[in-house]
Amino acid sequence: MLVIGIAGGSGSGKTTVVNELIKQLKERVVVIPQDSYYKDSSHVPMEERQKINFDHPESIDWRLLCGQLADLKAGKTIEQPIYSYITCSRSKTETVTVKPADVIIIEGILIFTCKELRDQLDIKIFVDADDDDRLMRVMARDIIERGKTVESVIERYSKTVKPMYLQFIEPSKRYADIIIPQGGHNKVAIDVIAATIERSLNKEHGV
16 A cells, blocks of 8 residues: 655645546545545634634644544545535535545645654655646636635635745645646656556555
8 A cells, every 4th residue: 555645735736636646546546635634613603614724734633634544554444524615614424435545645735744644654745836826726716616706715815825835835845755846737747656656556566
């Protein structure tokens, strides 16, 4: 089993990289999104929930994430939580059943800020992209997928996303084994990573 962490700022192209690796590795890979492990805020008034800083390491339930990753590495099936950005709460009744696989990908902006999680990763990849490119992707995603207005996205980017990127996410790049420039558009880097993973798995299985 190979555990790969893919980090990078919001809108850097992490999802594109993950999808390309899935396309090449197919059923041998399972993806664990950091976003599923935001702390439940259902006990907080809705007005306060809207002010939650999702780009701060303290917003993540690291104990649950690290614990479930350890279970997967031990060959156990987990029940991954489901988190809603609309209600800022974790589902009380539904989870996603995730079974162990040859390759486990942990994907999220903050995953390299947690030492316990870093220590569980075999390969750490940081997806890099220009600030302007990231802003455009964040705007498109938040407006289309999360129902935000242009004004609210720009305000959140300037007050939260960019400062948190500079304070926590960009410095965590130093922990990466591999840095992919140009985000998810760097097909050469993605192909090299996929080939490296395949070679490692074949070696593990004595092929």
